[in-house]
Amino acid sequence: MESPDLAAIRAEYADAGLDEGDAGDDPVALLGRWTTQAIEAGLHEPNAMALATATPDGAPSVRLVLLKALDADGAVFYTNYASRKGDELETNPRAAAVLLWHPLQRQVRIEGRVSRVGPAESDRYFDSRPEGARAAAIASDQSRPVESRTALEQRFAEASAEALVRPDDWGGYRIALDVMEFWQGRPNRLHDRLRYSRSDAGWTCERLQP
């Protein structure tokens, strides 16, 4: 089998650095600034993040979701509570996520405990989504097998004809921001890494080796 020479792929990171002074002592504000810069750079889906969850006995799983809100209380995404990730979060309410802004040579990792957002907040977000996305959320038992594409489209057509009310098993999760790490690519793989950890006294910041 012809396979590409993956070992020869090599990108150098050189554009910018990250120092403690610029980063500041509020990592939530820093994530806000970096997100704004990713949006202003015109990146495609700058709010996409890989979300890792695990079963109670530690088997991990990961998938992309969209970050839909960010504040001092945490990072919010929306999904189906009965999906695979939902099942894992209901039994092991901890998550890790990573955002990658490749053209900016940046990644951000977040970690923390997860809780459901309140129903009113989920309703507000659900009602802001386009009709098709609302109907799909109603039609889809996310992560469950379906016999065919035709059956799925039939369910979508049926849901589209009904009132587009948020299902009880669809809503937001908030990842409390307990650990946040900011990574800026540097030459020779000698990258900048600043890791913030939250305690009762506030945030502490450590520089990590690349």
Ligand SMILES: Cc1cc2nc3c(=O)[nH]c(=O)nc-3n(C[C@H](O)[C@H](O)[C@H](O)COP(=O)(O)O)c2cc1C
């Ligand atoms: C860029 C991108 C963004 C996505 N955003 C979401 C999202 O916000 N919520 C969601 O439930 N699924 C989202 N998905 C689909 C998930 O990656 C995944 O297929 C789905 O949630 C089922 O995951 P699970 O079976 O592990 O629960 C997205 C997929 C991509 C590629």
Ligand SMILES: Cc1ncc(COP(=O)(O)O)c(C=O)c1O
């Ligand atoms: C299945 C699913 N649910 C939810 C979302 C979240 O996106 P939005 O709320 O912007 O429709 C996505 C995004 O790709 C998705 O694929």
